[in-house]
Amino acid sequence: MILSDYLNNALKEKWALPHFNISDAVTLAGICEAAKELKSPLMIGTSEGERKFIGLRRAVAMINVYREEYKLPIFLNADHHRSVSAAEEAVNAGYDSVHIDLSAAKLEENIKSTKEVVEYARSKFPISNFQFPISVEGEVGYLVTESSKIYKETIQIPPESLTKPEEAARFVQETGVDRFAPAVGNLHGISANVKQLDFERIKAIRKAIGGEVALVLHGGSAIPDDQIKEAIKCGINNIHINTELRVAYTEALRKFLAEHPDETTPYKFFAPVIEAVKQKAAEKITLFGSKSKI
Ligand code: G3H
Ligand code: ZN
Numbered sequence: 001m002i003l004s005d006y007l008n009n010a011l012k013e014k015w016a017l018p019h020f021n022i023s024d025a026v027t028l029a030g031i032c033e034a035a036k037e038l039k040s041p042l043m044i045g046t047s048e049g050e051r052k053f054i055g056l057r058r059a060v061a062m063i064n065v066y067r068e069e070y071k072l073p074i075f076l077n078a079d080h081h082r083s084v085s086a087a088e089e090a091v092n093a094g095y096d097s098v099h100i101d102l103s104a105a106k107l108e109e110n111i112k113s114t115k116e117v118v119e120y121a122r123s124k125f126p127i128s129n130f131q132f133p134i135s136v137e138g139e140v141g142y143l144v145t146e147s148s149k150i151y152k153e154t155i156q157i158p159p160e161s162l163t164k165p166e167e168a169a170r171f172v173q174e175t176g177v178d179r180f181a182p183a184v185g186n187l188h189g190i191s192a193n194v195k196q197l198d199f200e201r202i203k204a205i206r207k208a209i210g211g212e213v214a215l216v217l218h219g220g221s222a223i224p225d226d227q228i229k230e231a232i233k234c235g236i237n238n239i240h241i242n243t244e245l246r247v248a249y250t251e252a253l254r255k256f257l258a259e260h261p262d263e264t265t266p267y268k269f270f271a272p273v274i275e276a277v278k279q280k281a282a283e284k285i286t287l288f289g290s291k292s293k294i
Helices: 003-013 025-038 048-054 056-070 084-093 107-122 165-175 199-209 225-233 243-259 271-288
Strands: 017-021 042-046 074-081 097-100 135-140 179-182 214-217 238-241
Touching: 003 017, 003 214, 017 074, 017 271, 025 042, 025 056, 025 243, 025 271, 042 048, 048 056, 048 074, 056 074, 056 084, 074 084, 074 135, 084 097, 084 107, 097 107, 097 179, 107 135, 107 165, 135 165, 165 179, 165 199, 179 199, 199 214, 199 225, 225 271, 238 243, 238 271, 243 271
Parallel strands: 017 042, 017 238, 042 074, 074 097, 097 135, 135 179, 179 214, 214 238
Antiparallel strands: none
């Protein structure tokens, strides 16, 4: 099955395909262990910063190895790429998917450039075991925080940043994207206040874009479980998680090094890190309902 098959199944069967961001091979190891154990399909994402750290072709190579060794459907996404050229570089490097995020631009400009990426992606195939056209995600409405980190302050979401269903419909129709990312009360990272999703807006956007396009929830960290379940019922079928994995990673690393200050062997101090990431990814896979969906 190809990426769109998993997303279509998710929508029909009311579950969400997990999208986990990685910065390194350690995080990837933990996520893939969880997916293998729970038999979950996966999207792995690298933002422009994450991809710069790992290396574009190295990210592609790592995913290919896990696909073969673990026999898992894993799809690599160039997450939040903010220019046409950066998105095209990822396509050329062999990514399965790109998220062209021009949500900060005017709608006209966003549509024009997203369409350019869709046309470029349609002319290429990823260098993977799964031969299918590259999937493209676009975004309208903006998320007030850019980074996947902990914010000590309360973060308010201005109403004008939220996605308007009619703009979502126009964007999807004119660009031909496969996946659509809205702003519906979500934000990147973990803020002092609890996130509150706008379910009526999610339902209206799902209705406006129809049943062929995936509806992606960014900023999935620290959204309470009951809200995640409700969002899936309202038509979300793809959820991004980054900060909670980063927190699990760094907490495990800090704890281990505090308890073993003389340890210098990476495979020893990274073992509990991989385990912590695995637990967190498993928790999200179970919550999203993607268990046993490969
Ligand atoms: O694209 C990445 C995500 O939207 C991550 O959001 O850091 O809140 O989990 P998060
Ligand atoms: Zn995001």
